[in-house]
Amino acid sequence: MVTRGSVLLVLGRGFVSAFLLALAVVVLYPLLWMVLNGVKSNAELFGNPFALPVAWRWENYATAWNRGVGDYLMTSVLVTVTSTLATVFISAWAAYGLTRVRIPFSRTVLILILAGLMLAPTVALIPLVRMFQAMGLYNTFWALLILYTAFRIPFTTFLIRAYMMDLPAEVDEAAAVDGASKARAFWQVIMPMCRPIIVSTVILNILFTWNEYLFAMIFTSGGDFQTLPVGLTNLMSRHGTDYPVVFAGMVIAAAPVIVLFFAGQRYFIRGLADGIGK
Amino acid sequence: MTVANSARAAAVPVAGAGVRNLPSPPARAGRKDARGWRNLIWVLPAIGLLAAFVYLPLVQNLGFSVLEWDIYSGGQTFVGAENYARMFEDPIFWKSVVNNLWYAGISIVFQVFGALVLAALIEGLRSDRWRRTLRAVYFIPSAVSLTVAGLLFYFIYEPQMGILNAALDGAGIGQFTQAWLGQENTAIFGIIAMSQWQGFGYCTLLFAVALQRIPTELYEAAAIDGVGPFRRFFSISLPLVREMSSLMMIVTVSGAFQVFNEVMVMTGGGPNNSSQVLGTWLYRSGFVKNDFGYASAIATAIFVITLSLAVLQLWYSRRRRVEW
Numbered sequence: 180m181v182t183r184g185s186v187l188l189v190l191g192r193g194f195v196s197a198f199l200l201a202l203a204v205v206v207l208y209p210l211l212w213m214v215l216n217g218v219k220s221n222a223e224l225f226g227n228p229f230a231l232p233v234a235w236r237w238e239n240y241a242t243a244w245n246r247g248v249g250d251y252l253m254t255s256v257l258v259t260v261t262s263t264l265a266t267v268f269i270s271a272w273a274a275y276g277l278t279r280v281r282i283p284f285s286r287t288v289l290i291l292i293l294a295g296l297m298l299a300p301t302v303a304l305i306p307l308v309r310m311f312q313a314m315g316l317y318n319t320f321w322a323l324l325i326l327y328t329a330f331r332i333p334f335t336t337f338l339i340r341a342y343m344m345d346l347p348a349e350v351d352e353a354a355a356v357d358g359a360s361k362a363r364a365f366w367q368v369i370m371p372m373c374r375p376i377i378v379s380t381v382i383l384n385i386l387f388t389w390n391e392y393l394f395a396m397i398f399t400s401g402g403d404f405q406t407l408p409v410g411l412t413n414l415m416s417r418h419g420t421d422y423p424v425v426f427a428g429m430v431i432a433a434a435p436v437i438v439l440f441f442a443g444q445r446y447f448i449r450g451l452a453d454g455i456g457k
Numbered sequence: 458m459t460v461a462n463s464a465r466a467a468a469v470p471v472a473g474a475g476v477r478n479l480p481s482p483p484a485r486a487g488r489k490d491a492r493g494w495r496n497l498i499w500v501l502p503a504i505g506l507l508a509a510f511v512y513l514p515l516v517q518n519l520g521f522s523v524l525e526w527d528i529y530s531g532g533q534t535f536v537g538a539e540n541y542a543r544m545f546e547d548p549i550f551w552k553s554v555v556n557n558l559w560y561a562g563i564s565i566v567f568q569v570f571g572a573l574v575l576a577a578l579i580e581g582l583r584s585d586r587w588r589r590t591l592r593a594v595y596f597i598p599s600a601v602s603l604t605v606a607g608l609l610f611y612f613i614y615e616p617q618m619g620i621l622n623a624a625l626d627g628a629g630i631g632q633f634t635q636a637w638l639g640q641e642n643t644a645i646f647g648i649i650a651m652s653q654w655q656g657f658g659y660c661t662l663l664f665a666v667a668l669q670r671i672p673t674e675l676y677e678a679a680a681i682d683g684v685g686p687f688r689r690f691f692s693i694s695l696p697l698v699r700e701m702s703s704l705m706m707i708v709t710v711s712g713a714f715q716v717f718n719e720v721m722v723m724t725g726g727g728p729n730n731s732s733q734v735l736g737t738w739l740y741r742s743g744f745v746k747n748d749f750g751y752a753s754a755i756a757t758a759i760f761v762i763t764l765s766l767a768v769l770q771l772w773y774s775r776r777r778r779v780e781w
Contacts (some may be wrong), residue, residue: 228620276499282669283492297767299715308513329510390502390602392718408604433601440600
């Protein structure tokens with residue numbers, strides 16, 4: 180029997196599905212447009228914007244790569260790998276100290292580290308510029324490595340610490356009985372047990388570093404050492420009329436993190452959920 | 458809101474809660490280091506980096522804001538509160554604050570309320586595969602950097618090659634076509650719209666995770682009692698994710714006051730400073746107009762606003778959580 184309620188329910192479901200699909204199109208179409216524009220010619224770009232490419236000009240990607248995107252990509256990889264490793268290592272080291280070792284003024288130390296979460300990087304910008312100019316590190320790799328590590332320690336320590344607090348104390352006692360030093364217990368017992376949270380923090384830090392713009396622009400835009408976000412805006416201003424190449428560069432910049440997201444979706448979602456405070 | 462921003466700010470509340478009292482290690486006789494000073498080696502790298510590159514510049518900034526200062530010639534003069542007085546009389550400063558507020562308000566509508574409704578709709582789907590697929594699809598723009606998304610939307614809004622005007626023409630409402638980023642009254646809203654596109658999937662994902670934690674028995678019991686989907690949303694979902702919503706709201710507002718990347722990429726604050734936000738106005742004052750004392754005063758304003766929001770967030774998280 181068809182009741183008024185069930186008709187409404189079916190209509191409602193249909194409406195919801197249509198809405199969700201339409202939204203998916205709104206999300207995906209601009210990205211598809213970006214990829215397609217990357218293989219068009221400049222003339223096509225100014226023709227019908229919805230048209231498919233006449234010939235697929237994959238050489239645009241090679242052109243983008245040779246006009247600097249290759250260098251930007253290598254720089255981004257270098258900065259991302261080093262700062263992620265440094266951040267996660269220093270944070271895990273500190274989290275261990277905060278949860279499993281007795282240290283003086285531990286409460287103060289904890290507050291000092293975690294209060295860093297509340298501070299916007301913009302606020303420290305101008306003094307930092309002066310500081311790095313004085314140290315001679317302006318426009319160098321070191322500026323980004325130091326800044327990304329320093330500003331990501333609070334958040335990363337917060338996540339790893341929360342995880343370590345839940346590990347039973349017996350673990351340390353067992354290690355102590357075995358005669359392992361604290362450092363060995365850290366490396367051989369605790370770190371392996373923390374693998375899920377380590378993977379999550381690594382992914383979150385990669386996402387942050389790969390896409391960071393403010394520090395990258397202020398601290399490296401003057402030199403020839405640039406990460407992708409800054410490099411892309413340069414590509415745009417230097418070769419502004421050759422738009423398909425810019426689109427190709429954008430795809431090269433966006434692809435790695437999207438691939439990483441789909442490859443490690445489980446960890447990604449877990450990490451993000453941890454990040455917002457469970 | 459961006460992933461980095463929200464994650465940074467969001468983590469604050471739970472942090473303060475529950476420091477575990479460690480059992481004291483067995484006292485070893487004859488050791489001088491009774492309090493364990495040597496153990497500071499564990500936290501020293503973190504504390505050192507934070508002190509030198511986060512806290513020290515923060516304090517220095519306050520000092521800079523009372524100077525008139527030319528970074529290139531090195532000339533500095535003490536001017537007291539003059540930079541702050543100038544700031545409060547600067548129409549572009551206020552324009553920036555208003556734009557930041559627009560950013561916050563619109564983001565609350567789409568990335569807090571909109572994302573919550575969307576998450577509820579997705580979780581209401583019967584097919585698990587569709588649920589997972591949609592969550593992932595909506596998240597993709599958040600994995601794309603704001604620089605790429607900003608450039609992409611710069612082209613989408615572009616009058617000659619962009620798809621927005623072309624789509625309006627195609628839909629027969631060509632009278633609405635315009636140079637979205639080239640006009641003073643639309644530029645900031647074009648940027649904000651891009652930011653919603655980029656960030657809503659991230660918030661939806663977080664709400665979806667929160668909704669999944671609500672036991673299904675509650676919904677089943679309500680359904681048996683003949684409660685419709687709307688009431689189920691308002692009577693079960695909404696109250697149980699209220700904490701998450703308040704958190705997201707504060708995080709979103711805090712993020713809205715730190716906006717920089719997308720404005721820089723899409724308009725640089727133009728045309729005629731109409732899309733300026735605090736971050737870009739700070740940049741322009743300091744690094745383009747070489748007025749570093751003034752830029753430091755703007756930085757202090759951002760500091761006061763974001764810190765107040767963080768304290769508010771902390772206060773929220775200290776209140777009792779909803780238990781079930």
